[in-house]
Amino acid sequence: MAATFDPKRRALGKGLESLLPPARVVVPAAPVEAAPAQIQMVWGRPLEIALEMIDRNPMQTRTQFDPVKLGELAKSIAASGVVQPVVVKAMPEGRYQLIMGERRWLASFEAGKATIPAIVREVSDVQAMEMTIVENLQRADLNPIEQARAYARLARDFKMTQEEMAVRTGKDRASVTNFLRLLKLPKEIQDQVERGELTFGHARALLALEETERIEAATKKVIALSMSVRQAESYVAGLLNPEGRVAKEAAPEETMDPNVRDARDLLRQRLGLKVAIEDKHGRGRVIIEYSGLEDFDLILSALGGA
Structure with missing residues (x-):
């Protein structure tokens, strides 16, 4: 043949x-x-x-x-x-x-x-x-890393913006951004996602740790304990804000209103970024940390911006 x-x-x-x-x-x-x-x-x-x-x-x-x-x-x-x-x-x-x-x-x-x-x-x-x-991106059975690499190739070889990729594939722009962010994971972790050992949700949660060593250590524990996505998100949130630690210019964890804390955790899960909320009797500010333009684009997309 x-x-x-x-x-x-x-x-x-x-x-x-x-x-x-x-x-x-x-x-x-x-x-x-x-x-x-x-x-x-x-x-x-x-x-x-x-x-x-x-x-x-x-x-x-x-x-x-x-x-x-x-x-x-x-x-x-x-x-x-x-x-x-x-x-x-x-x-x-x-x-x-x-x-x-x-x-x-x-x-x-x-x-x-x-x-x-x-x-x-x-x-x-x-x-x-x-x-x-x-055509491949429109398939339901393409794994997350294959999708991420496909979007990256469209950006690199065809100079498409994330908005253009979203239109061509019928996806929303935030999804495109989230897939591209998977390529920030260490190669070994990408391989685990590709093999199905970690889901897209697990990968998004781990990205919030940013540092390679922390991501690798957390991944081992997530897999060893067979954590669900929700458990992995809570675990990562704990690593980012360990008990007793006071976030810079933010209310201490133990005195934070439970509703505010839930809102903060939800933002972290949705964005995969570090988020802090300062609240005093219903007034305050939300602090979102980003480490690059892709993270910034994700924030704008989540806020309904272009």
Whole structure:
């Protein structure tokens, strides 16, 4: 097999055409020139392309595939074929590059298929890469770190702002910011989130500690004690404000109104930042500490700012 890869409704048509399956053009495995005119002749209907003629997209941000679910998809494809075509772009020497549908492509190999239905899109390399990343971000099963890296790539390679990324992917801006902040975690902690040992909620809570050594030590305890997200948040809050310690220019913990303390803790959990509240008979101020522009953007986003 020439291809290498990392193991890891249709809208109803109208008239007679909706009652008939779309015609498919079989592309042989031998390399041939893929002329745009030939592609346009099939009027957007899927080609049947040899799997070995399709290459993985180097901009693919998804790195892990559940082998059990992939096997289930392979069995379905073996029995019923690929229901939804993959999307590819034509490359030199008659080859193609995946834009969307890597799971279907991998599962088709596992199912022993020789070809796969594919729709060829005439797009630039930049458009293809953007489509791949955005399509992945719209999937529900992408893990938090894969999402964070995808957003980072959109920012780095396509110069997108967080607002633009939110619009393209249908997410709110605060979510984009929170995912990007995960990349501030030490690499080992990122790997634990990627493996599912820590959830997105756990990671957000740990970020409030800021210092690598404190995050690593707290992570070990969170995992060892199998803490829930709420327990981890309370644990981190305790580390940030140990009992008996008086926050700078803030009311001591033991004399703080319980409602004010709850509001402070909620802000810490939502923002993942250090927060102190000074309150005297219903008057006072909220102090939010930030360590960079991303943290500042998160604060503005939470306040409804642009």
